[in-house]
Amino acid sequence: MNTASHTLDPHGAHAHHPTGILRWLTTTNHKDIGTMYLTFSLLMFFVGGAMILAVRAELFQPGLQLMKPEFFNQLIGVHALVMIFAALMPAATGFANWMIPLMIGAPDMALPRLNNWGFWLLPPAAILLTLPFVLAIFGIGDGAVATGWTLYAPLSVQGGIGVDFAIFSIHILGVSSIMGSINIIATILNMRAPGMTLMKMPLFCWGWLVTAVLLIITLPVLAGGVTMLLTDRHFQTHFFDAAGGGDPILFQHLFWFFGHPEVYILLLPVWGLMPHVLSTFTRKPIYGHTAQVWSFIAIGVLGLVVWAHHFLTAGLPVPALLYFMYSTMSISLPLAVLFFCWIATMWKGAMTFETPMLFALGFIVLFGIAGLTGLVLADVAADAQYHHSYFVVAHFHYALFAGGIMGVMTGVYYWLPKWTGHMYSEKLGKTHFWLTVVSFNLTFMPQFFLGLAGMPRRIPDYALQFAEFNAISTVGAFILGLSQLIFAYNVWACVKGGKKATAEVWESTSGLEWELSSPPPYHSWETQPVIKAN
Amino acid sequence: MSTASLPSPRKHARLVVKLLLLAAVFFGFGFALVPLYDTICQAIGFNGKTLKDAIAAKDLPPSAVNYSRTLGVQFTATLMPGLPWEIRPLEPAIELHPGELRTTRFLVRNLSDKTIVGQAVPSVTPTVAARHFRKLDCFCFQQQTLAPGESREMALTFIVDNEIGEEISELTLAYAFFLAPNPS
Known part of the structure; x- marks a missing residue:
């Protein structure tokens, strides 16, 4: 890939913007907004993490020690909503804001002001979601949403004010995500450097393009679903009330029409960045660029038509069960193509194991376990046993912690020197990796066994036979949670100072983003680079 | 500074309108699922x-x-x-x-x-x-x-x-x- 050399933009040196808090409130700069998304994400990661550590503390022993079951129910549901909507999604959007303009040679996002609004909707939404906890302390209402993140009717129709807060929070988060997605699609389709065809576009941008389309298709359906829930609760409609001619199963369809693609929404940006990392640290070009692009698209399309495997036990008739089983299993084919390409990229490469590479390798192994256990759950006959058990909890944490969060950490370590201009501490990074990967397995591997033995999820108490595995899982969870403080410190220290990073940062990189200085000037690519044809 | 290669605001606007329409269509699709679901369930006896x-x-x-x-x-x-x-x-x-x-x-x-x-x-x-x-x-x-x-x-x-x-x-x-x- 050859470009005109505009490495240092003359305007970058004297970027004029307000200082202090006004800079962050009013900024339309993609790098500033990316930084805000990532900071917000890190903060909410610890909020959601603290909630689940309280849950694991309660589950350390059988019996009820620390909290009432009602509060336990609130913690698990809000933990999930915070982690998905306020930690993982903003982290991916932060990546997109920072990296997409740099990677495609655009001076900024297509719609910078919309970008600012998109971010500033997030803090109010997070406050709405968690406010009922605080209100309950003052005797108002009965706490946050206690239905689990799935908000299933009729439980959510009967729930307290926490459900209303969650509904409005989801509306705001949805608007924010749709604004972000529109912006990303407009940037990718309209602002690529001359000569960068869609098929030459970096895979990270491709992953995000598919994610953005999925968000625009599925989030409105969730918004519609929770709006129906709201009118059922307050305006005497009966969308989900059987006595009034409605159907509670309908809510499950509406929810999972969004909820299943949401898994790919969270993972596609990570799948997009993986090949870049693997290629850098094996000093080889990415294997199968085109195959990976088509796999992303195939997974996006298939992901839209398999939702009912989340409620195979709800009483679906056999033909529907068979359809949802086979279609779900067919997703493993494009996913296997991705795994193959990742391994083939590394094959016979000159590998080194810097922190981003360690996280990438950890991701591949652990996310592979998520995929294989997902196949077990997709099996109608097996699912009858595993549904709503700890097996499911373990499965989706392998997908969303090892796949999602460790994927995000891969990206953070990989791009942090580019963003800050400093190298992070490799020693702390490696310590963080090993503590994370060991304690993650210590936390979630026992949950597979608990699920196989029949322990149901979402309960604060359990039978004595589950005590040992739960104790191990809780110890693992606390090590896992505390290890993330190393990550936060490492990022903080890297922002503050450290060894200067070069423009290339790593020994073997390719792509426009590495041609800019580290950190890139405040305004970059004001003159677009030109990609010459091969 | 040359910005000749950057798209005009109108090009963005057209795309944004299309994407907003797509979102609106799927918001409607969610509500269309209510009668659709009922019809499908009764027609094939699902549920x-x-x-x-x-x-x-x-x-x-x-x-x-x-x-x-x-x-x-x-x-x-x-x-x-x-x-x-x-x-x-x-x-x-x-x-x-x-x-x-x-x-x-x-x-x-x-x-x-x-x-x-x-x-x-x-x-x-x-x-x-x-x-x-x-x-x-x-x-x-x-x-x-x-x-x-x-x-x-x-x-x-x-x-x-x-x-x-x-x-x-x-x-x-x-x-x-x-x-x-x-x-x-």
Whole structure:
């Protein structure tokens, strides 16, 4: 890939913007907004993490020690909503804001002001979601949403004010995500450097393009679903009330029409960045660029038509069960193509194991376990046993912690020197990796066994036979949670100072983003680079 | 500074409008799923939903009673929370031939000292049998109002039509009785 050399933009040196808090409130700069998304994400990661550590503390022993079951129910549901909507999604959007303009040679996002609004909707939404906890302390209402993140009717129709807060929070988060997605699609389709065809576009941008389309298709359906829930609760409609001619199963369809693609929404940006990392640290070009692009698209399309495997036990008739089983299993084919390409990229490469590479390798192994256990759950006959058990909890944490969060950490370590201009501490990074990967397995591997033995999820108490595995899982969870403080410190220290990073940062990189200085000037690519044809 | 290669704001605007329309279409799709879901469930009998309206005797599929086949039909009734009633089928299980017109009764009693309106919601298992369960008259077609302490026998007249699959020998009709949400 050859470009005109505009490495240092003359305007970058004297970027004029307000200082202090006004800079962050009013900024339309993609790098500033990316930084805000990532900071917000890190903060909410610890909020959601603290909630689940309280849950694991309660589950350390059988019996009820620390909290009432009602509060336990609130913690698990809000933990999930915070982690998905306020930690993982903003982290991916932060990546997109920072990296997409740099990677495609655009001076900024297509719609910078919309970008600012998109971010500033997030803090109010997070406050709405968690406010009922605080209100309950003052005797108002009965706490946050206690239905689990799935908000299933009729439980959510009967729930307290926490459900209303969650509904409005989801509306705001949805608007924010749709604004972000529109912006990303407009940037990718309209602002690529001359000569960068869609098929030459970096895979990270491709992953995000598919994610953005999925968000625009599925989030409105969730918004519609929770709006129906709201009118059922307050305006005497009966969308989900059987006595009034409605159907509670309908809510499950509406929810999972969004909820299943949401898994790919969270993972596609990570799948997009993986090949870049693997290629850098094996000093080889990415294997199968085109195959990976088509796999992303195939997974996006298939992901839209398999939702009912989340409620195979709800009483679906056999033909529907068979359809949802086979279609779900067919997703493993494009996913296997991705795994193959990742391994083939590394094959016979000159590998080194810097922190981003360690996280990438950890991701591949652990996310592979998520995929294989997902196949077990997709099996109608097996699912009858595993549904709503700890097996499911373990499965989706392998997908969303090892796949999602460790994927995000891969990206953070990989791009942090580019963003800050400093190298992070490799020693702390490696310590963080090993503590994370060991304690993650210590936390979630026992949950597979608990699920196989029949322990149901979402309960604060359990039978004595589950005590040992739960104790191990809780110890693992606390090590896992505390290890993330190393990550936060490492990022903080890297922002503050450290060894200067070069423009290339790593020994073997390719792509426009590495041609800019580290950190890139405040305004970059004001003159677009030109990609010459091969 | 050369920005000649950057797209005009109008190019962005056109794309943004298209994407907003896409979002609006799928917001509508969510609501369209409500009637669609009902229609699909009734058409293929998913979810065990029986037809909501009575079928007149003259509209019944023309079929003689098939005496060579006997089906077991079980009736159950469940009270949902908030309804202080008692309900039970007078015949928990019957045997009949496909195409045979039958009437069965449920006994219902209001245990409270208030007038209460209830609504029965039917469901057939196995679900594929639902569309062969044809009701000529059913107490579930209307809300039922019971005075304090009143008890009543409620009738259900139906046939199981001749097209019911050969593999089915036994079916269950379950009623869930709800406190009526909007007593009319």
